Amino acid sequence: MPSHTATAPPPTALAPPNVSPATDPRPKFPKDEAGFMTELKRRADAYFVETGQSERDCWRMYLKTAVILAWLGTSYALLVFAAPTVWLAAPLAVSLALAISAVGFSVQHDGGHHAYSRFAWVNRLAALSLDLIGASSYLWKWKHVVLHHTYPNVSGQDADIDVGPLARLAPQQRRRWFHRWQHLYLWPLYALTAAVWHLYGDFRDVITGTIGGHRVPRPRGWDLVTFLGGKVVSVGLLIGVPMLVHSWWVVLLFYLAVTAILGIVMTVVFQLAHCVEEAEFPQPDTDSLRMPDAWAAHQVRTTVDFARDSRVACWLLGGLNFQVVHHLFPRICHIHYPALSRVVADVCREFGVRYAAHRSLLAGVASHFRWLRRLGRSQLAPS
Numbered sequence: 001m002p003s004h005t006a007t008a009p010p011p012t013a014l015a016p017p018n019v020s021p022a023t024d025p026r027p028k029f030p031k032d033e034a035g036f037m038t039e040l041k042r043r044a045d046a047y048f049v050e051t052g053q054s055e056r057d058c059w060r061m062y063l064k065t066a067v068i069l070a071w072l073g074t075s076y077a078l079l080v081f082a083a084p085t086v087w088l089a090a091p092l093a094v095s096l097a098l099a100i101s102a103v104g105f106s107v108q109h110d111g112g113h114h115a116y117s118r119f120a121w122v123n124r125l126a127a128l129s130l131d132l133i134g135a136s137s138y139l140w141k142w143k144h145v146v147l148h149h150t151y152p153n154v155s156g157q158d159a160d161i162d163v164g165p166l167a168r169l170a171p172q173q174r175r176r177w178f179h180r181w182q183h184l185y186l187w188p189l190y191a192l193t194a195a196v197w198h199l200y201g202d203f204r205d206v207i208t209g210t211i212g213g214h215r216v217p218r219p220r221g222w223d224l225v226t227f228l229g230g231k232v233v234s235v236g237l238l239i240g241v242p243m244l245v246h247s248w249w250v251v252l253l254f255y256l257a258v259t260a261i262l263g264i265v266m267t268v269v270f271q272l273a274h275c276v277e278e279a280e281f282p283q284p285d286t287d288s289l290r291m292p293d294a295w296a297a298h299q300v301r302t303t304v305d306f307a308r309d310s311r312v313a314c315w316l317l318g319g320l321n322f323q324v325v326h327h328l329f330p331r332i333c334h335i336h337y338p339a340l341s342r343v344v345a346d347v348c349r350e351f352g353v354r355y356a357a358h359r360s361l362l363a364g365v366a367s368h369f370r371w372l373r374r375l376g377r378s379q380l381a382p383s
């Protein structure tokens with residue numbers, strides 16, 4: 001391996017505007033000597049020139065947002081004010097949960113990554129939809145954009161693979177005796193993720209000023225107003241307003257049902273991208289903190305696609321079945337992911353970087369199950 005110059009991650013992966021970078025010592029990626037990212041960028045630019053399309057501000061994205069918001073509003077109104085029986089309320093609860101996840105995957109995720117529009121206020125508005133559906137957009141920037149996107153699958157950096165002693169998701173994490181059954185007991189816990197995030201996790205992170213052991217600035221000024229306002233509005237919409245027309249136990253039952261579906265959908269989509277047998281879990285050198293691969297190769301090696309042929313999955317999941325493209329080009333609107341995945345696959349083949357994908361959602365779920373079982377049962381050495 002050539003001697004590399006250590007570099008900071010590219011701007012696409014760094015802290016979002018108005019947020020100063022974390023102060024902990026951070027691993028460094030070696031310079032991209034092979035020119036892998038340069039070629040990826042060149043080919044992606046060529047795609048936009050050839051097709052005459054725009055990276056952001058796509059009319060299809062604005063139309064999709066309108067459809068999703070109408071779906072969300074209709075599901076909510078019918079469930080809360082119109083469903084006469086539990087048999088009609090049950091499918092409406094499923095519809096509401098999927099509509100909420102569609103807002104998160106498609107509208108908020110693109111906005112939070114500045115991939116929605118070239119106008120900052122449009123991105124901000126799209127990102128704020130997360131506060132409307134229950135989670136803090138401020139904390140998400142830190143957890144997802146900074147900690148996860150810069151260092152996917154790096155134990156100790158990526159908060160997404162750190163769930164404490166509850167589970168062992170990476171080979172570097174300590175194995176405990178009860179992890180032997182984690183491939184079984186984690187699924188019902190996934191169902192609690194959304195409710196815990198909504199009512200507890202965000203508050204804990206703000207009070208402690210940390211996310212996954214990393215110090216982050218507590219929200220101040222308008223960020224704090226947005227945080228508290230978002231919690232008031234989301235608790236009001238999901239619990240307060242329904243209690244005006246239904247008894248408390250019906251509201252509690254449906255709150256748990258909607259958040260359970262949402263939690264499972266959300267967790268499975270993100271686990272399938274990184275916590276599967278095909279993903280790698282590289283670590284920085286203990287002394288120099290240098291990562292083994294340059295930033296772009298690291299993103300590809302630690303990320304796995306699924307169900308790339310499914311248009312329905314792509315639409316519902318905001319292109320997050322194409323996570324490899326998303327990790328390489330987080331500031332490009334997800335509408336372009338299917339086309340860009342073919343460009344990325346070509347470049348990966350030319351540079352000998354393995355691009356992994358599962359044929360279907362089910363194949364990805366099976367791989368995640370096997371990965372959990374393997375890590376829970378053996379002292380698998382770090383890769």
Ligand SMILES: [Zn+2]
Binds near residue numbers: 109330
């Ligand atoms: Zn992302």
